[in-house]
Amino acid sequence: MGRLIVVSNRVALPRRGEPTAGGLAVALKDVLKSNGGLWFGWSGETTKTPTSGEIKALRYQGIDYATIDLNETDYKGFYAGYSNNILWPLFHFRLGLLEYDRRQSEAYRRVNRDFAKALLPLLGPDDVIWIHDYQLIPLGAELRALGARQKIGFFLHIPFPPWAVFSALPGAEVLMRDLLAYDLVGVQTHRDLGGMVNCFQDGLGLSPDEDGGIRTSIAGTERRTQLSAHAIGIDTRGFANTARKAINGPDAVRMKASMGERKLIVGAERLDYTKGLPHRMRGFGALLDNFPQHLNQVTYLQVAARSRNEVASYRDLRRELDQLAGRINGDHGLFDWTPMRYVARAVARDTLAGFYRMADVGLVTPLRDGMNLVAKEYVAAQDPENPGVLVLSSFAGAAEAMDGALLVNPLDPEAMAEQLDRALTMPLAERKSRWSSMMQGLEEQTAERWAEDFLAELNEQAAAREPSLAARN
Known part of the structure; x- marks a missing residue:
């Protein structure tokens, strides 16, 4: 079995003298300590020159960290712009605060593509990839486009609105289709699961099967994406x-x-x-x-x-x-x-x-x-x-x-x-x-239990597609 690869927009790098991290950062560090693996994402640093995709590596307390910088233009478009001015208010039902700009949408796609290009060489064939949150929704699709065959799961930590809200986003259908590149898509609650299912049904005309999965055919390849709710806990x-x-x-x-x-x-x-x-x-x-x-x-x-x-x-x-x-x-x-x-x-x-x-x-x-x-x-x-x-x-x-x-x-x-x-x-x-x-x-529902349950379901869902992968190879 390969490593666990956690991918998030920001990586909570260990730094002495800072307040103890909270929330998601603590939960993910606990998961990586238990399973061993790599945490990949943005360094939090920006440059004025085009980024080269150079990896900054660090190992601390049994966890490997790998980060990349963003140039200032991409940061403004991807993070301050599309992620925080568009997706954040959209997913929180605040359409009046949504400020769409096509250039920011392009920056969002570009940064996700750059993440995929930088991450791919770090992956082993048996690694399990767990991508987190709204900044990186297209990352799974970008990895698949580069040939990644690993198990890939995605977890959304914020609410998932129904199609009546989500459809206000220009290109909403494209973002929903990006989710179909994953073996498992998780949300926090059954209310959010209902919102996501409604988006697939009303937005793409796709309904889950009796086990909660969406079946599609992409470029002649049959795929199934499981949808489920996993409430995150704490230590x-x-x-x-x-x-x-x-x-x-x-x-x-x-x-x-x-x-x-x-x-x-x-x-x-x-x-x-x-x-x-x-x-x-x-x-x-x-x-x-x-x-x-x-x-x-x-x-x-x-x-x-x-x-x-x-x-x-x-x-x-x-x-x-x-x-x-x-x-x-x-x-x-x-x-x-x-x-x-x-x-x-x-x-x-x-x-x-x-x-x-x-x-x-x-x-x-x-x-x-x-x-x-x-x-x-x-x-x-x-x-x-x-x-x-x-x-x-x-x-x-x-x-x-x-x-x-x-x-x-x-x-x-x-x-x-x-x-x-x-x-x-x-x-x-x-x-x-x-x-x-x-x-x-x-x-009963700790951060460790949350991670174990999600990864167990990811492995189960991905294993179900292994025979078809073997047949094609």
């Missing part, structure tokens, strides 16, 4: 251990001292218009307006690390959050109480784990999310003897399985305020019951 025990240690660390101790006896609501996201940050701030403001018993009794900490500053909509969002935080504090604050603490920069993952553990409420309210690992990390971080309450958007993929959360529609700040009040006043017995139910699910 549940590892994060729980981190939180137990972090609660006694210097940052958590300082936070406790500054809080006094007040309760804590915590949210931590990358600054992004899909995360519902203005909506949750308005919900907190409604809590203080409608439930005055919480005045001077609760503090809301929101971490919103800046990202994609080159995109105008993100700069606009930052200004809106600055204004909302100032208004809430101005309307409700006292000389010795700041209702809302707003941090617009990254906070180390270990520090956040400690904050999650001490928080009475975890507030996670995306307008649309593939999964949302913050919700899972908050639950994993809790003290079993005195757990907090998760208030979660029904539009997060995590809501599909986290039945102990209080679900909210983030577009309704009054309803959010009501659920926040309920969370802050919930009896201990109910808090324990809700937490226990969710924690059991997190311990």
